[in-house]
Amino acid sequence: MEFIYLLFILTLSIFLGFALISKVPPLLHTPLMSEANAICGIIIIGALIAAGAEANDTLTVVLGTSAVALATFNVVGGYLVTERMLKMFKKKDTK
Numbered sequence: 001m002e003f004i005y006l007l008f009i010l011t012l013s014i015f016l017g018f019a020l021i022s023k024v025p026p027l028l029h030t031p032l033m034s035e036a037n038a039i040c041g042i043i044i045i046g047a048l049i050a051a052g053a054e055a056n057d058t059l060t061v062v063l064g065t066s067a068v069a070l071a072t073f074n075v076v077g078g079y080l081v082t083e084r085m086l087k088m089f090k091k092k093d094t095k
Contacts, residue, residue: 037078
C-alpha cells in the first residue's frame with residue numbers, strides 16, 4: 001500500500017511540475033535555471049551524505065555515487081548554459 005501511495009505522489013508531482021514549467025514565460029527561464037542549479041547543489045550534499053554513511057550497503061554507495069556524479073554534471077552544464085544565455089542579452093559595442 002505504501003508503494004502505491006508513493007507512486008501517486010510521484011505522478012502528481014510530475015504533472016504539477018510540467019503544468020508549472022509550461023506556463024513560465026521565456027524571459028524567466030534563465031533565472032529559473034539558476035535556481036534549479038542551486039537545488040542540484042543541495043542534492044549533491046545529500047548524495048554525499050548517503051554515499052558516505054557508515055551503516056550502508058553496496059547499493060546505497062552505488063546510488064549515492066551516481067547521484068553525486070549526475071547532479072554535478074547537471075550543475076556544471078546548467079551554469080554553462082545559463083552563462084551562454086546571459087551573454088545573448090548583453091549589448092554589443094558598435095565601434
